[in-house]
Amino acid sequence: MKILVCISQTPDTTAKISFTADGTEFNSAGVQFIMNPYDEWYALVRACELKETLGGTVVALNVGPAANETTIRKALAIGADEAVRIDANPKSAAFTAKQIAEYARSENFDLIFFGKETIDYNGSEVGAMVAEYLGMPYISYASKFDLNGNVATVERDIEGGVEVVEVGLPLALSAAKGVAEQRIPNMRGIMMARTKPLKVLPPAAFDEPVKTIRFTLPPAKAGVKLVDPENMDELVRLLHEEAKVI
Amino acid sequence: MVLVYAESPNGQLKKSAFEAVTYGKKVAASLGVPCAAVVLGTNATNAGELGRYGADRVLNIGEAGLNQLDNQVATAVLAAAAEQLKATVLILSHSSTGKSVAGRLAVRLNAGLVSGVNSLPEVSGQELRVKKSVFSGKAVVEYAITSPVKILSLMGNAVRAENAGAPVSVESLSVAVPAGRIRVTSVKTIEGRVPLPEAEVVVSAGRGMKDPSNWGIVEELAETIGATTACSRPVADSHWRPHHEHVGQTGIAIRPNLYIAIGISGAIQHLAGVNNSKVIVVINKDAEAPFFKAADYGVVGDLFEVVPRLTEAFRRFKAAN
Ligand SMILES: Cc1cc2nc3c(=O)[nH]c(=O)nc-3n(C[C@H](O)[C@H](O)[C@H](O)COP(=O)(O)OP(=O)(O)OC[C@H]3O[C@@H](n4cnc5c(N)ncnc54)[C@H](O)[C@@H]3O)c2cc1C
Ligand SMILES: Nc1ncnc2c1ncn2[C@@H]1O[C@H](COP(=O)(O)O)[C@@H](O)[C@H]1O
Numbered sequence: 001m002k003i004l005v006c007i008s009q010t011p012d013t014t015a016k017i018s019f020t021a022d023g024t025e026f027n028s029a030g031v032q033f034i035m036n037p038y039d040e041w042y043a044l045v046r047a048c049e050l051k052e053t054l055g056g057t058v059v060a061l062n063v064g065p066a067a068n069e070t071t072i073r074k075a076l077a078i079g080a081d082e083a084v085r086i087d088a089n090p091k092s093a094a095f096t097a098k099q100i101a102e103y104a105r106s107e108n109f110d111l112i113f114f115g116k117e118t119i120d121y122n123g124s125e126v127g128a129m130v131a132e133y134l135g136m137p138y139i140s141y142a143s144k145f146d147l148n149g150n151v152a153t154v155e156r157d158i159e160g161g162v163e164v165v166e167v168g169l170p171l172a173l174s175a176a177k178g179v180a181e182q183r184i185p186n187m188r189g190i191m192m193a194r195t196k197p198l199k200v201l202p203p204a205a206f207d208e209p210v211k212t213i214r215f216t217l218p219p220a221k222a223g224v225k226l227v228d229p230e231n232m233d234e235l236v237r238l239l240h241e242e243a244k245v246i
Numbered sequence: 247m248v249l250v251y252a253e254s255p256n257g258q259l260k261k262s263a264f265e266a267v268t269y270g271k272k273v274a275a276s277l278g279v280p281c282a283a284v285v286l287g288t289n290a291t292n293a294g295e296l297g298r299y300g301a302d303r304v305l306n307i308g309e310a311g312l313n314q315l316d317n318q319v320a321t322a323v324l325a326a327a328a329e330q331l332k333a334t335v336l337i338l339s340h341s342s343t344g345k346s347v348a349g350r351l352a353v354r355l356n357a358g359l360v361s362g363v364n365s366l367p368e369v370s371g372q373e374l375r376v377k378k379s380v381f382s383g384k385a386v387v388e389y390a391i392t393s394p395v396k397i398l399s400l401m402g403n404a405v406r407a408e409n410a411g412a413p414v415s416v417e418s419l420s421v422a423v424p425a426g427r428i429r430v431t432s433v434k435t436i437e438g439r440v441p442l443p444e445a446e447v448v449v450s451a452g453r454g455m456k457d458p459s460n461w462g463i464v465e466e467l468a469e470t471i472g473a474t475t476a477c478s479r480p481v482a483d484s485h486w487r488p489h490h491e492h493v494g495q496t497g498i499a500i501r502p503n504l505y506i507a508i509g510i511s512g513a514i515q516h517l518a519g520v521n522n523s524k525v526i527v528v529i530n531k532d533a534e535a536p537f538f539k540a541a542d543y544g545v546v547g548d549l550f551e552v553v554p555r556l557t558e559a560f561r562r563f564k565a566a567n
Contacts, residue, residue: 011381013382013495013514013515013518014514017381017384017385019385037495037496038496041496093349093359094352094358094359097349097353117345119382119495119518120380120381120382121380122362122380122499123361123362124340124345124349124361124362125345125348125349125352125359125361126349127349128317128345128346128347128348128349128350129349129350129352129353131317131318131349131350132318132321132349132350132351132353132354133353135318136318137316137318137427137428138317138318138346138350139346139428140317140342140345140346141342141345153431156342157342157490158342158343158433159260159341159342159441159442159443159444160435160436160440160441160442160444161433161434161435161436161441162433162434163430163432163433163434164430164431164432164433164434165428165429165430165431166428166429166431167427167428167429168427177489177492177496177497178489208358208392209352209356209357209358209359209391209392209393210358210359210360210389210390210391210392210393211389211390211392212387212388212389213375213387213388213389213390214387214388215380215385215386215387215388216385216386216387216388217384217385217386218379218383218384218385218386221539221540221542222542224528224538224539224541224542224543224544225542225543225544226543226544226545226546227543227544227545229545229546229547229548229551229552229555230555232545232552232555232556232558232559233559233562233563235527235543235545235556235559236556236559236560236562236563237563238543239504239525239527239543240563240567243504243524243525243542243543245447245503245504245524245525246447246471246504246560246563
């Protein structure tokens, strides 16, 4: 079983968000970065579990600058066997997807795992794009994943329920809560990660169809209006007359 | 032409499909072109209703192979439809289906995609400029889509479906349907309420509830106002509530018109999934709870007293209106 796990890095949710003076780029100075939780907790862990029971290799892939190597090493510490970094600073999901597809095209992976979305841009775009480049079936939002020989049974979250599907390998999928349980890397994993191979590849050329104009901060909330806990009729009146939501 | 993919699982047009058509019509108007909606499969008998929401034409690719959705197949037929109709803008819902199709379509059609938009784009020459909320609602980014074909996926509840026009007759569109590789073996739906991502009113509770046996007051409030119930992560993690109710950064992101948070502290990871709600009401006994900073209305008090009182007040309101 040859499995690719695409991992991204995102600012920690608690990070203070700011932008360069012209508003065109995210200001990463002083920001704590983490591995995107869906990639780490669910996609990577499920990929490692499959490898542990079926044998094979798990490759962790990141499209990003050298500074991302701490995150990549963490993926190796959790259980990936080798890593690839495509050396670029992606400006869009489309760019990232192109890079992943170019790399994966000749590697014959049986499974390509993504997280269901990145928690900074919430695009949910990359997985579907890569699947299309590679002509692979794609299952998004997998909350349960089992393999029986060459056939996968996947439960995927849909609005108001789950859909159970069957599909043969090779296959691309995005992982949501439920597909695995978070793993904390242990000391042995961390030590081993230092010597596992991390290959750096140059990016492929890509013409961006979407350009970032600027980032802005949303207008501040007006502030909370406190209502007397004894007087819930007043709250209902406000929701009806002022907020107009009921 | 603006082409809207209107989702109709089991032949039922989704609420998000009406929203997408309403939005598509407005985008089409700003470009001075017509708006068409496309419906896949053989069982969407009421597709003509989309005319009421602004579709100038409703097209049906009526092949049985499309009744169950394989995103690879849907991509092939939507791309073919877009090419036949010379569509320059495609609109999808940012739903479980839309998310699995939009990226594929972008690659297939060499199109720029902005997903999860929540407002109308601005036309600027050959470009579309469009904004979306990023970094858990802590920032807004504006993009320019420069490719000839452009794709937008619309966040649920971002626009209100406007039903002002008349139904149109459904035209059938002939497109080759490739064989799919994904087989849907079953669908398990959660009984009863509107699914969380589509819900307009959500009542959510956290660890302040103390024990799962106390949820009756939350259920009663939700029932009274037709709300869907949600919960914070520790509540789902300790199996007090089913995991599909978990909202936040690692659960579901929602944007209802009204979010009532009961006994939830308002940690940033929780807010990440809910702070796009139009109006937030927080009930918490601790006046210093961080959630009050993100709230529109706040009640500082014991939830075990406040929630039943609020339910009674809603009942009185409903009886009077
Ligand atoms: C990477 C990461 C991801 C996470 N993702 C999520 C996520 O997706 N969703 C999520 O919810 N959390 C998430 N969390 C957890 C989050 O940080 C908080 O721990 C969690 O949201 C707290 O849940 P709570 O508000 O229910 O509980 P608490 O923080 O324990 O708050 C309980 C609240 O109830 C109030 N209360 C107690 N008794 C009463 C009473 N009688 N009447 C009124 N009020 C009362 C208290 O004042 C308190 O404010 C994540 C954390 C991390 C690190
Ligand atoms: N820079 C990146 N490098 C590798 N994988 C990525 C990168 N960005 C996104 N991904 C993968 O694509 C998934 C979806 O990302 P997105 O489409 O941006 O929401 C993530 O959960 C990752 O698995």
